[in-house]
Amino acid sequence: MGRKVAIVGTGQTKHKARHSDMNIVELINQAVNRCLENAELTINDIDAILIGNMEHFEGINLSDMWASDASGALGRCGMKITTGGSTGTSLSSAAYYYTASGLFDTVLCVGWQKQNEGDTTAGLVSATDPIWERASFAGAFGTFGGAATQYMMETGLTPEDAAKVAVKNKRHGRLNPYAHLHLDISVDDVLRSPMLAYPIRMLDLCPASEGACAMIMTHEDNVKKVTDKPAWISASVCRHDSAFTGDPPFFLDLRTLRSAAKEAYATADIKDPMKDLDIIELYEPVTWAELSFLEALGIGEGGKVGELLAQGVTSIEGSLPVNLSGGVLCTNPIGATAMCRVAEAAIQIRGEGGERQANHKVNTALATGYGGNWWSDLLILKSSL
Amino acid sequence: MAETEKMVFDGKLDINYKYASGKVTGKFYDEIEENKKIFGIKCSKCNTVYVPPRQTCGPCFTTMEEWVEVQPTGVVTNYTIVNYAEPLIQPMEPPYAQALIKLEGADTPFIHLIGEVDVEKVKIGMKVEAVFAEEKTGNILNIKYFKPVE
Numbered sequence: 001m002g003r004k005v006a007i008v009g010t011g012q013t014k015h016k017a018r019h020s021d022m023n024i025v026e027l028i029n030q031a032v033n034r035c036l037e038n039a040e041l042t043i044n045d046i047d048a049i050l051i052g053n054m055e056h057f058e059g060i061n062l063s064d065m066w067a068s069d070a071s072g073a074l075g076r077c078g079m080k081i082t083t084g085g086s087t088g089t090s091l092s093s094a095a096y097y098y099t100a101s102g103l104f105d106t107v108l109c110v111g112w113q114k115q116n117e118g119d120t121t122a123g124l125v126s127a128t129d130p131i132w133e134r135a136s137f138a139g140a141f142g143t144f145g146g147a148a149t150q151y152m153m154e155t156g157l158t159p160e161d162a163a164k165v166a167v168k169n170k171r172h173g174r175l176n177p178y179a180h181l182h183l184d185i186s187v188d189d190v191l192r193s194p195m196l197a198y199p200i201r202m203l204d205l206c207p208a209s210e211g212a213c214a215m216i217m218t219h220e221d222n223v224k225k226v227t228d229k230p231a232w233i234s235a236s237v238c239r240h241d242s243a244f245t246g247d248p249p250f251f252l253d254l255r256t257l258r259s260a261a262k263e264a265y266a267t268a269d270i271k272d273p274m275k276d277l278d279i280i281e282l283y284e285p286v287t288w289a290e291l292s293f294l295e296a297l298g299i300g301e302g303g304k305v306g307e308l309l310a311q312g313v314t315s316i317e318g319s320l321p322v323n324l325s326g327g328v329l330c331t332n333p334i335g336a337t338a339m340c341r342v343a344e345a346a347i348q349i350r351g352e353g354g355e356r357q358a359n360h361k362v363n364t365a366l367a368t369g370y371g372g373n374w375w376s377d378l379l380i381l382k383s384s385l
Numbered sequence: 386m387a388e389t390e391k392m393v394f395d396g397k398l399d400i401n402y403k404y405a406s407g408k409v410t411g412k413f414y415d416e417i418e419e420n421k422k423i424f425g426i427k428c429s430k431c432n433t434v435y436v437p438p439r440q441t442c443g444p445c446f447t448t449m450e451e452w453v454e455v456q457p458t459g460v461v462t463n464y465t466i467v468n469y470a471e472p473l474i475q476p477m478e479p480p481y482a483q484a485l486i487k488l489e490g491a492d493t494p495f496i497h498l499i500g501e502v503d504v505e506k507v508k509i510g511m512k513v514e515a516v517f518a519e520e521k522t523g524n525i526l527n528i529k530y531f532k533p534v535e
Binding site (some may be wrong): 099194197199 | 386393396397398402404406410414427435439443462463464465466467468469471474478483485487488493494495496498509521522524525526
C-alpha cells in the first residue's frame with residue numbers, strides 16, 4: 001500500500017462546440033491555471049505533469065511536446081497517457097500512482113480535446129483493426145445500437161426508459177456552468193429526435209465538445225498544508241477487455257466495470273452501493289449505457305434500474321444522484337471527459353458544486369471512465385480516510 | 386486598435402499505410418479466398434473457439450494453434466440499423482443492418498453486415514448464411530455480407 005493521496009484542486013474550461021478564440025495549448029493552459037488557482041498552489045509546487053487526449057482526432061500528434069510551456073511540463077517530469085475514452089481516468093489513476101509511490105509529492109494531470117478541429121469518426125475508425133473490423137464498423141454508434149438492442153430484449157427496458165436518462169442528465173447539465181449543452185428537453189423530444197442507429201436517437205447520444213480539465217493531487221503529509229477539504233482517493237481500479245467487438249457481453253453485463261467495482265468496493269469498504277455511495281459520476285456515452293453500467297455497479301440489477309430512474313432516486317433530489325454535472329450526455333471533450341467524472345466527484349466532496357451541488361453531504365463518491373473496447377476505470381473518493 | 390480576426394488553419398492529411406495481417410489472420414483469409422471455408426481457432430485450455438481467430442486466448446494467455454472449421458451459417462446475437470451517413474467509410478448505403486453473428490461451431494460472435502434483407506425484418510436469433518465476395522477485398526468484406534437463411 002502506498003501513501004495516502006488526495007485531490008486538492010480541480011479546474012476546467014467551459015466546454016463547448018468550438019473554442020475558436022483559443023488554440024489547443026491555450027485551452028490546456030486555461031484548465032491548468034484554473035486548477036492551480038483552485039488549489040491555491042503555483043506551478044513551482046508541482047513535481048510532475050501528466051497530459052492526455054485521444055490521438056489523431058485533430059490530425060495532430062505529440063501535443064504533449066508542443067504544449068510543454070503551457071501545461072507546466074517544461075523543466076519537470078512530463079508524460080503523455082492516451083487510452084481513448086478512458087484517457088481522463090487513466091491520467092487520474094496515474095497521478096494517484098505517481099503520488100502514492102512516494103517518488104513524486106504533488107502531481108498535476110490534465111486531459112483535453114478539441115473534437116471539432118478534426119474528424120472524430122476518422123480518429124475512431126483508425127482505432128479499429130484494419131482487416132477485421134474497420135470495414136464493417138464504420139462509425140461510432142453502430143456498436144452501441146447493437147448492444148442496446150440486445151439489452152432491451154433481455155431486460156424489457158424501453159426507449160422511453162433510456163430517454164429519461166437524457167432528460168435527467170440534461171436537467172442536471174443546466175445547473176453546471178461548465179457543461180457544453182444546456183438543453184431543456186422532454187421524453188417526447190428524445191423519442192422524436194432523428195434515429196441514428198436503432199434504437200439510438202440523436203438525443204440518446206453524447207455531443208462532440210472542446211474543453212480541458214485538470215486536477216492536482218498530493219500526499220497525506222502535505223494535504224493539510226494545502227486544503228481543509230481534500231477528496232481522498234480510496235480506490236482506483238482499471239480493467240481492459242478484448243479488442244474484438246463480439247467477445248464481451250457489453251451492455252448485457254459490462255464485465256470490466258463489474259470486476260472493477262468488486263475490487264474497489266472491497267478496498268473502500270462499500271458493502272451496499274445504494275446506501276454507502278452518496279453520488280456517482282458515470283461515464284455514459286449513450287443513455288442506454290447509464291442504465292447498463294449502473295447495473296454493473298450493482299445498482300438496480302435485473303432491469304430495476306429503470307424504476308430507480310423513474311422514481312427520481314438518481315436525480316439531484318434523490319438519495320443517489322448520478323451525473324449531477326450533466327454527464328457525458330452534456331459534455332464530451334474525449335481526452336478530458338473521464339477526468340471530468342473524477343473532478344466532478346471531487347467537486348461534490350469539496351462542496352464546490354454551486355447549483356449542481358447535491359442536497360445531502362457527499363462523503364463518498366464514485367467516478368468511472370469508459371473507453372477502448374468495453375474498458376472500465378473506477379475511482380472511489382472520500383471526504384476522510 | 387483594430388479588432389483581431391481569429392485565423393483558422395485548414396489542413397488535410399492523406400495517410401498511406403501497410404498492415405501485416407500476421408500468420409493467424411493470413412490463414413483465415415487463405416481458407417476463405419481459396420476454399421470458401423471459415424475457420425476458427427481453439428484454446429487448448431478453455432476450449433473456446435474464437436472467430437475472428439487470433440494468436441492468444443486473452444483469458445488463458447495461451448498461444449492457440451488448433452484450427453477448427455466452423456459453419457458458414459449462424460445466428461444474429463445483436464443488431465442495429467445504421468441510419469446515418471458517413472460518406473467514404475461506410476460499407477453499404479444507409480439504412481443498412483450491422484450485426485454480431487455467431488457462426489455454428491464458434492463460441493464468439495463477430496461483427497458483420499446483413500444483406501439481401503428488408504432491414505426492418507432483422508431480429509435477434511435470425512438465422513443467416515455467409516455470401517462470399519466474388520473478388521478478394523483484402524479485409525473482412527471477403528465475406529460480402531450475411532443473408533437470411535430461406
